[in-house]
Amino acid sequence: MDPRSGEIIKGHVSLGSLRIRQDFMIAQALMHQPFAERDDNYEPMLKMALARIRQLSAHEVGHTLGFAHNFAASTNNRASVMDYPHPQITVKNGNIDFSNAYAIGIGDWDKVTIAYSYAEFDKKTDEKTALSAILKKAQDGGLRFISDSDARAAGGAHALAHLWDNGKSAAEELNNVLNVREVALQNFSKDNIRSYEPYSVLEDVFVPLYFYHRYQVEAATKVIEGLDYNYAVKGDGQLIAKPISVNVQKKTLKVILKTINAETLAIPKDKLALFPPRAFGYYRTRESFKGKTGVAFDPLSVANTASDMTLRFLLHPQRANRLVLQKSLDANQLSLEDAMNSILQVTLENTETDSYLTDIQHQVNVNVLKYIMHLATSNESYFQTKGIANKVLLELSQKFLKKDAISIQYGMIIKEFYKHPEKFKLEASPNIPDGSPIGMASCGY
Numbered sequence: 001m002d003p004r005s006g007e008i009i010k011g012h013v014s015l016g017s018l019r020i021r022q023d024f025m026i027a028q029a030l031m032h033q034p035f036a037e038r039d040d041n042y043e044p045m046l047k048m049a050l051a052r053i054r055q056l057s058a059h060e061v062g063h064t065l066g067f068a069h070n071f072a073a074s075t076n077n078r079a080s081v082m083d084y085p086h087p088q089i090t091v092k093n094g095n096i097d098f099s100n101a102y103a104i105g106i107g108d109w110d111k112v113t114i115a116y117s118y119a120e121f122d123k124k125t126d127e128k129t130a131l132s133a134i135l136k137k138a139q140d141g142g143l144r145f146i147s148d149s150d151a152r153a154a155g156g157a158h159a160l161a162h163l164w165d166n167g168k169s170a171a172e173e174l175n176n177v178l179n180v181r182e183v184a185l186q187n188f189s190k191d192n193i194r195s196y197e198p199y200s201v202l203e204d205v206f207v208p209l210y211f212y213h214r215y216q217v218e219a220a221t222k223v224i225e226g227l228d229y230n231y232a233v234k235g236d237g238q239l240i241a242k243p244i245s246v247n248v249q250k251k252t253l254k255v256i257l258k259t260i261n262a263e264t265l266a267i268p269k270d271k272l273a274l275f276p277p278r279a280f281g282y283y284r285t286r287e288s289f290k291g292k293t294g295v296a297f298d299p300l301s302v303a304n305t306a307s308d309m310t311l312r313f314l315l316h317p318q319r320a321n322r323l324v325l326q327k328s329l330d331a332n333q334l335s336l337e338d339a340m341n342s343i344l345q346v347t348l349e350n351t352e353t354d355s356y357l358t359d360i361q362h363q364v365n366v367n368v369l370k371y372i373m374h375l376a377t378s379n380e381s382y383f384q385t386k387g388i389a390n391k392v393l394l395e396l397s398q399k400f401l402k403k404d405a406i407s408i409q410y411g412m413i414i415k416e417f418y419k420h421p422e423k424f425k426l427e428a429s430p431n432i433p434d435g436s437p438i439g440m441a442s443c444g445y
């Protein structure tokens, strides 16, 4: 047994109550008018939170038995309790369905790790051959194992390994997640809090709903210039490594671009009335939205923050470099220019007719500029990556020679940047609040 087990359990038990609360909040935010009829309608939220805790308990027992995280298990029909699970929520007949939020029991991959680690063989059996046979059977059944070092990094390349995601196809699941979010946004009302609770509480309940797509969009960005690979060993017959096909990359990029579109990020105007300045004693915390409008709710900064969740991953220098490399190796593949053009089409080259949507889009656009400037200057960027980023910026500066206030401001941003590009520092957007499903508290082992 791992001698650190006691410490691991001690550290993780304290996370249990936090996770119950976070799941409770997700359910409270996504449900349709949970407190319209009565204030004690807490069973559905509690049910989901307890399902999560049941899964977490199995996860910690797994560590105690010596098992590592498997962040590819969610692509194998939730094959392991050693993944980090995001609730699997869907829309059925126009209603949000929570019935399959978390898997029950251990999964197929867990049975493999238990057999591999703890099976005992008689003296006549060659142990090496028998252990290899266990892995071969798992491999033939399509089970995958990818752990922390390939799943956590923002520039990560493994197209299947990510934390808090679901589904075999990251693009399809992102579509599902955006659909759930859209339905819940439309349904959101004062009846998502109890009678006599301040509207400030409603604003905080809205946080996990607004950022509901945050982990699935990260998972989807890893398909862009993604690789499929295994921890292959000589003679095991596994796929070693191959790029994700151009069609899958293009299809995934199309869905990702929805997450930097003004219409997705705009909180419907009629919902804004639900978020007045905070009540006395209910001030904003690290779990609240951040803004630049003082006491007033700031839907523009909130959209800026949400776009950061996508752009930070999509325009990561390592991903941009790999796009350059994949095009160099295969002329049919998606290139950095292709990806950049697609991003510009839905942002800086997009025109909205509604003034609210236009201002939301500007918030996102400034963020896009920021990340392109980062590509143009980062020490991590290839020479070629910098060239493509600089070309985009110089072309945009021509576009912004007009004299309206917005063009002047965009032009100024680029002009200022080129005065001292070496001084450019990537600054974070208003922080994403801690929150669902786990926020700051990750499982450190």
Ligand SMILES: [Zn+2]
Residues within 6 Å of the ligand: 059, 063, 069, 443, 444, 445
């Ligand atoms: Zn863990």
